[in-house]
Amino acid sequence: MNEPVISVANLSYRYGTFTAVDAISFQVQKGEIFAFLGPNGAGKSTVINVLITLLALQEGSVIVAGHDLQRDPAGVREAIGIVFQEITLDRDMTAWEILEFHGRLYALPKEERRKRIDELLALVELEGKRDAYVKELSGGMKRRLEIARGLMTRPKVLFLDEPTLGLDPQTRIRMWEYLRDVNREGTTIFLTTHYMDEADQLSNRISIIDHGRIIATGKPWELKNALGEDIIYLETADNDAAMQILDGDERVRSVRRTKRGLLAMVHGDGTQLLPALLDGIHDAGLKVTAVNLKKPSMDDVFVHFTGRELREEGPARHMVRRR
Amino acid sequence: MNTGFLTIYWRDMLRFVRFKTLLVSSLIQPALWMAFFGVAMSSSFDRLGAGIPPVPGVESVGYLTFMGAGVIAMTTLFTSLFGGIVLLFDKNWGLMREILASPLPRHHIIIGIGLSGMTKSFIQAIIIMIFGLLIGVEFFRNAGPLDIAVSVLGILLFVGIFSLGFLFLSATISISMESPEGLQGIITLMTMPIFFASNALYPTDAFPQIMRDLSAVNPLTHLITGIRYFAIGSDFTAIGIHVTSTPDDVVRSLLMLVVFAAGMFSIAWWRFSRAVVT
Incomplete structure (x- = not known):
């Protein structure tokens, strides 16, 4: 049952003298939705950027989908899908072209590429927008197109950095539904968020991250129960x-x-x-x-685990385990 | 063979034909140079040169013909120097992340951008040649269809290698810069000496020594030497100056351009391998 798709041990990342990520370790199991929950600047994006090979691995060991990040970054790249924090779509390309471009970048054979584009446009309900320019799409549609793009190569893990940032509440809920669908079809999902409700509602397990460290990890209800x-x-x-x-x-x-x-x-x-x-x-x-x-809500959990005045010894740092 | 660079090429060409204003203006601009600057200058220069006795047995060409080669070269220079700017926009708008996080080897980005920029330069060079012939540029005089075909291919060979060199340079600058304004400033600053310390508009023989040295290592000079050789000939006079070039000169110019392009490619490769975009 325990089959880690992402395995991170003692990962640290420094920008000059500033330690953005401080010796964190965690595992993401196959088939789960795993969330990094933390405030802006906690180090979430740095972790994700290292995992998706955009930042070089400085310290620690990372294995993604069976590929060692240090030795085989190309293997990692081929095995993952990414949805970036900001919209990264060319405004002047059509939805179809965006996916075609991506498929070609990953060297998918033409036939498979075309078939996959049709499937994915259907999955994210953008069939009608196939030939629409990105600039004509709404914020939610763009996000869905990006999710479709992230899935083009049938990745073993889909990384999402703040997937619903800047979306209205209704669109966010729809987005969660899409992500649950994607997950049900077998894609492991790793996401970062600073929305408590997103971590709470969407994910199977959460790591709370603050100041570059993981302060607590567990299922949403486990974390809440830790409060009483x-x-x-x-x-x-x-x-x-x-x-x-x-x-x-x-x-x-x-x-x-x-x-x-x-x-x-x-x-x-x-x-x-x-x-x-x-x-x-x-x-x-x-x-x-x-x-x-x-x-207790996720907010309470968050304050509980990150609160400075919490205990004499300062921010508690412990794992919550099912008992 | 990994043909990933074709993906980059495809997208850049898609944008080239999609932005109609950009497309049309980039095609009209060199024609306007010929039409206004060329005609104005040639009417002055040709009058000045009229008093100089022709060299016996050497063909004399008008100034418009002389500078026609310069306009092709100048257009190639400008288009190529700005050809990498798309990478800066991609970087600033986050699109570069998709590419850098993909399995595509990074030098394919450089090659793809180089090839699409080269294609654009080919299109422009051909348009200038056609337009030039229409307004009286005497390229390919007394040449048969086969000779013309060979000459055009020769010109495109020079244009192609030259444009690759400057496209690689442009890609290097683009991936290193933060703002389009800064990029524009640097490129504008560069074009001035490159353009004027060359034989684009006038022969370099009368330059002061330092300008002559500059022009001798200036890729633009070598491009123009090649274009003139194929378009006008190896022995002609223009504005009273006798221009000769041997096949050896032309091969040397071509080699200079190859070295230049290879050098620029190495720098771009090095820069891209180190680029961090998050």
């Missing part, structure tokens, strides 16, 4: 005192300050725990002014 089952938000007359009370309560997994209140991550069902916790605060003579109860 529910999150309770409280505003009280004296947040410091309330924090002490909550901190001492064994049902509370951890408490964190926010600008105006407290976030308590709790073990167990929050709907049951909330009244009891409120009673405790009330008994201490503190007035509660606002309450909210929610399930």
Whole structure:
């Protein structure tokens, strides 16, 4: 079952003295959708650029689709498909020409090329735009055309760098559907994103990356569970005192300050725990002014794992494993 | 054989015929040079040269014919120097990433751009020759159809190798630059000495020594030497100056161009192998 398509060990990348990627290791299994989630400047694009051979491998070892990046970059190139962060389409070429050009770049035989173009234009629902110039296509259509292009060579892995950047919400959801279809047909997908919902909804596994390091890796629900089952938000007359009370309560997994209140991550069902916790605060003579109860979101996960004030030892760096 | 460069060639030619304004203007521009500059200059120069007694037994050609070769050369120079600019746009608009991340060996990009630029120069050279003949340029005088065919092929050989050299140079500059404005500045700066320190518009015999040395290593001079040899002949006078060239001179000029093109290709190869585009 475990069959890594991408295997990265101790990958580092430096721009001069600045370390953009700091000794990261991860594996992407065959058939999964794997996401790198992190803020802008976290090192996501650098990792992807190294993996797709646009940046030279400086340190570490990378194996993509069975090819060693250091020894056989050409093998890696032939085995992968890429959708770049910005639109990389010639405005003055037609959709068909874009795909034809790509097929020729990868030396696909003519017959296969033509057949593949028809299939892919159908897959991304652009048959009607076959002879339309790129400049006449909408943002979503361009993105779909790029996905089609990335799939021209039937890659073992499709790399996508921020695939839905700048798209409207509806188009994004459609794009996810296309990517799920592509994945169902057997293509492993590696994507980077700084959208929490994208990582959450689309991917099977996520690595949270910040300052060039992987801070946590896991399935979306595993990452969320790492925070506790529910999150309770409280505003009280004296947040410091309330924090002490909550901190001492064994049902509370951890408490964190926010600008105006407290976030308590709790073990167990929050709907049951909330009244009891409120009673405790009330008994201490503190007035509660606002309450909210929610399930952890990817945002909470992100803040949890990247938050500076999280623990004394600073940003936690651990793997979340299924147990 | 890996024919990946044909992919680059195909796309560049697609763009060439697609941008109608660019296409038409690039074809009309050399004709305008001939029509205005050529006619104006030849009417002045021919009057100046009229008082000089002709060299006995040597054919005399008008200035328009003399500079016709220069206009072909100049057009080839300009077209080729700007021929690599598409690579700069591709780089800035991210399109280059698709190509660089593909299995296509990088020198195929240079070859593809070189060949498409050369094709454009061929088309322009032929148009100038036809247009020139129409307005009175006396190319291929007293030559039979076979001689003309050989001469045209000879001219295209010179034009082709020359254009490749400057296209490789242009590709090198383009992949190294960040902005089209900077590229334009550099190229404009280069064309001036190349064009004027050559025999395009006037013979170089009367130049000061330093200009003569410059023109002797100037690829444009060698291109024009070749064109004149095939288009006009090996022994003629123009504006009162006796121009002769032996087959040895022509072969030497051709070799100079080959060396130039090969040198430019090596530099481009080196530059492209190091180019990082993300």
